[in-house]
Amino acid sequence: MLIRFFFDLRAAGVPVSITEFLSLLQALEARIAFCSAEEFYWLARLALVKDERHFDRFDRVFAEHFAGAERLFEKIVAEVPAEWLQMMAERLFTEEERAKAQALGSWDKLLETLRDRLREQKERHSGGNKWIGTGGTSPFGSGGYNPEGIRIGSEGARQRRAVKVWESREYRNFDDRRELGTRNIKMALRKLRRFARQGAADELDLDGTIDATARNAGWLDLKLRPERRNAVKVLLLLDVGGSMDDHIRLCEELFSAARSEFKHLEYFYFHNFIYETLWKDNRRRHAEKTATFDLLRGFNPDYRVIFVGDAAMSPYEIMQPGGSVEHWNPEAGVEWMQRFTAHFPRLVWLNPTPEQQWDWTPSIRITQQLVGERMFPTTLEGLDRAIAALRRKSAQ
Amino acid sequence: MSTTRFESTDRYIATADLSMAINAAITLGRPLLIKGEPGTGKTQLALEVASALDRPIFEWHVKSTSKAQQGLYEYDAVSRLRDSQLGDPKVADIRNYIVRGKLWESFDSEVQPVLLIDEIDKADIEFPNDLLRELDRMEFYVYETRELVKARHRPIIIITSNNEKELPDAFLRRCFFHYIRFPDADTMAEIVAVHYPNLKRELLSEALAALYRVRETPGLKKKPSTSELLDWIKLLLAEDIPPESLRSDDPKKAIPPLYGALLKNEQDVHLFEQLIFLNRRAR
DSSP states (O other), rough: OOOHHHHHHHHHHHOOOOHHHHHHHHHHHHTTSSSSSHHHHHHHHHHOSSSGGGGHHOOOOOOOOGGGOOOSSSSSOOOOOOOOHHHHHHHHHEEEEEEEEHHHHHHHHHHHHHHHHHHHHOOOOOOOOOOOOSSOSSSSTTSSSEEEEEEEEOSOOOOHHHHHHHHHTTTTGGGGOOOOOOOHHHHHHHHTTTTEEEEEEEEHHHHHHHHHHHTTTTTTOEEEEEEEEEOEEEEEEEEEEEGGGGGGGHHHHHHHHHHOOSSSEEEEEBBBBOOOEESOOOOGTTTEEHHHHHHHHHOOTTEEEEEEEOOOSOTHHHHHTTTSSSOOSSHHHHHHHHHHHHHHSSEEEOOOSOOOGGGGGGHHHHHHHHHSEEEESSSSSHHHHHHHHHHHHOOO | OOOOOOOOOOOOOOOHHHHHHHHHOOOOOOOTTEEEEEEHHHHHHHHHHHHHOOOEHHHHEOOTTHHHHHHHHOHHHHHHHHHHHHGGGGGOOOGGGEOOOOOHHHHTTTTOEEEEOGGGGGGGGGGGGGGHHHHHSSEETTTTTTTEEEEEEEOOEEEEOOOSSSSOHHHHHTTTEEOOOOOHHHHHHHHHHHHHOOOOOOHHHHHHHHHHHHSSSOOOOOEEEEEEEHHHHHHHHHHHHOOGGGGGSSSSSSOOHHHHHHHHHHHHHHHHHHHHHHHHHHH
């Protein structure tokens, strides 16, 4: 029974290993949890789950296995609120499907389909099938999605307090299937590091001291050298507002990871595309601006430039003077971008929208050409490619 | 099976699942990784475990510059070099220049000690990986003296993390993991009772209500937690604020007095004030 539990946990996306499973058995053998479902639940969670983001998945699998026949969904709300549907749609359909649907302008239809699916699910449930199946027949199976919000749990009075703990699913908020954690981002950014010794000599150079002392006939001759520091300089330019609102979380993570990795990190914000001014503080963006010319003058070409933006806009915003949605820009964005690429040989554009969608948006294609095909998606693999591109000078 | 069991003490309220986590870690000799919102008593836990079980405690506070080696030992080459210049006789024995770290000290303890590795996520990203063998086998090798240091008693290791960095999988596999959830109202009342036994019942319930109201404000950067609540109650007592003034239905007093103890950053204060203002207008 526990072995099946183990495999179901793995199928549900909780990364459990054999060692952890064995240590659970060991703990059971030591009678740490005894004769109490609640204690067993805590012990199993303690030994098997190592991240609070996985608690919710664990709770669900646990409920499925150990609550027996009386479990799950005795009551389901008849009317599903619209936000839930929206959220479900985002989980249920692939990025590609969504892009296509959006392009066709049939978002409502998509929601309608989803509503149908939910309805069908309800009927099947009364027929005796599981709502959350493990065999993969249900769209909400353990291989796939989190039916957030739909899961109401049973309202029947339960005698045992134990059931409540995992039924309440208090860790739901922690569950997010991010591809890119801060750790991953940092590991990728590490490849960009280039160490150099610069600045004041304040570290003892042991090898140098031994060498000098030996040459000095045994009299101590201390040698100092500067500390080894990461010499890479990074200029981060982030798109804010509008269509980027969906990606704020990702940008924050990228930013915080980059900030702790690089000593020389400068950042500026722009909206949709770069024009003659940028800013550092989003609240005071209209009061404190930095002229893009100053930026080009002030930062040496040895800075690596990383743009982060979805580049989704009207092509006019790039190609035409006065095309900006916010102000009258005397020079077109394209000219500013050309100045950037000319000044900074190492430059990439990170785009949080999935790569498959890029062809659907003309402005992304234009931007892609402007940065010399150095636009990469913000997946781990894309970040790796971007770092590789930053390491070599452009052919331009 | 060990006879030692950890329960709530008269200074620290441990929920049943937390006590079980600690007892499991003690029995199986595994390190226990504790996560949770800042201010929910992660560091305090180790101190309380040590005092409740009457064990010595070794605290290793990790900083961003900490290296795993520093917890084991450091070889002080510079002072040895200096001593050799001065002709000090102790220079002949390299052991005089091996400076022990916290981990070694805890390995060498006469009774089973408690070792706290505090805020492991502050260190370099490779830090936990460098401690794998030490935590697993409870032994390490001193290259300078060619000696193998083994723990006399497996220490009770408690590791805290604030989630600033994600920890590597190989490291996590070796630990038990417990997440200290923000306590519910009943547990919170118990905790406050432990710290302020003479607190008036009304003030407590008003303060708790105010705290949970503040915590429910959407979009707060740092939600107030247990330690903030305790500080705040201390302030309320010191200023002798009557419980009535904490009540929310008085629109003028909607912002709790001395809120600086609860909200720790100006954006949060600003956000909170704005929400209160909107609420008032909606009325």
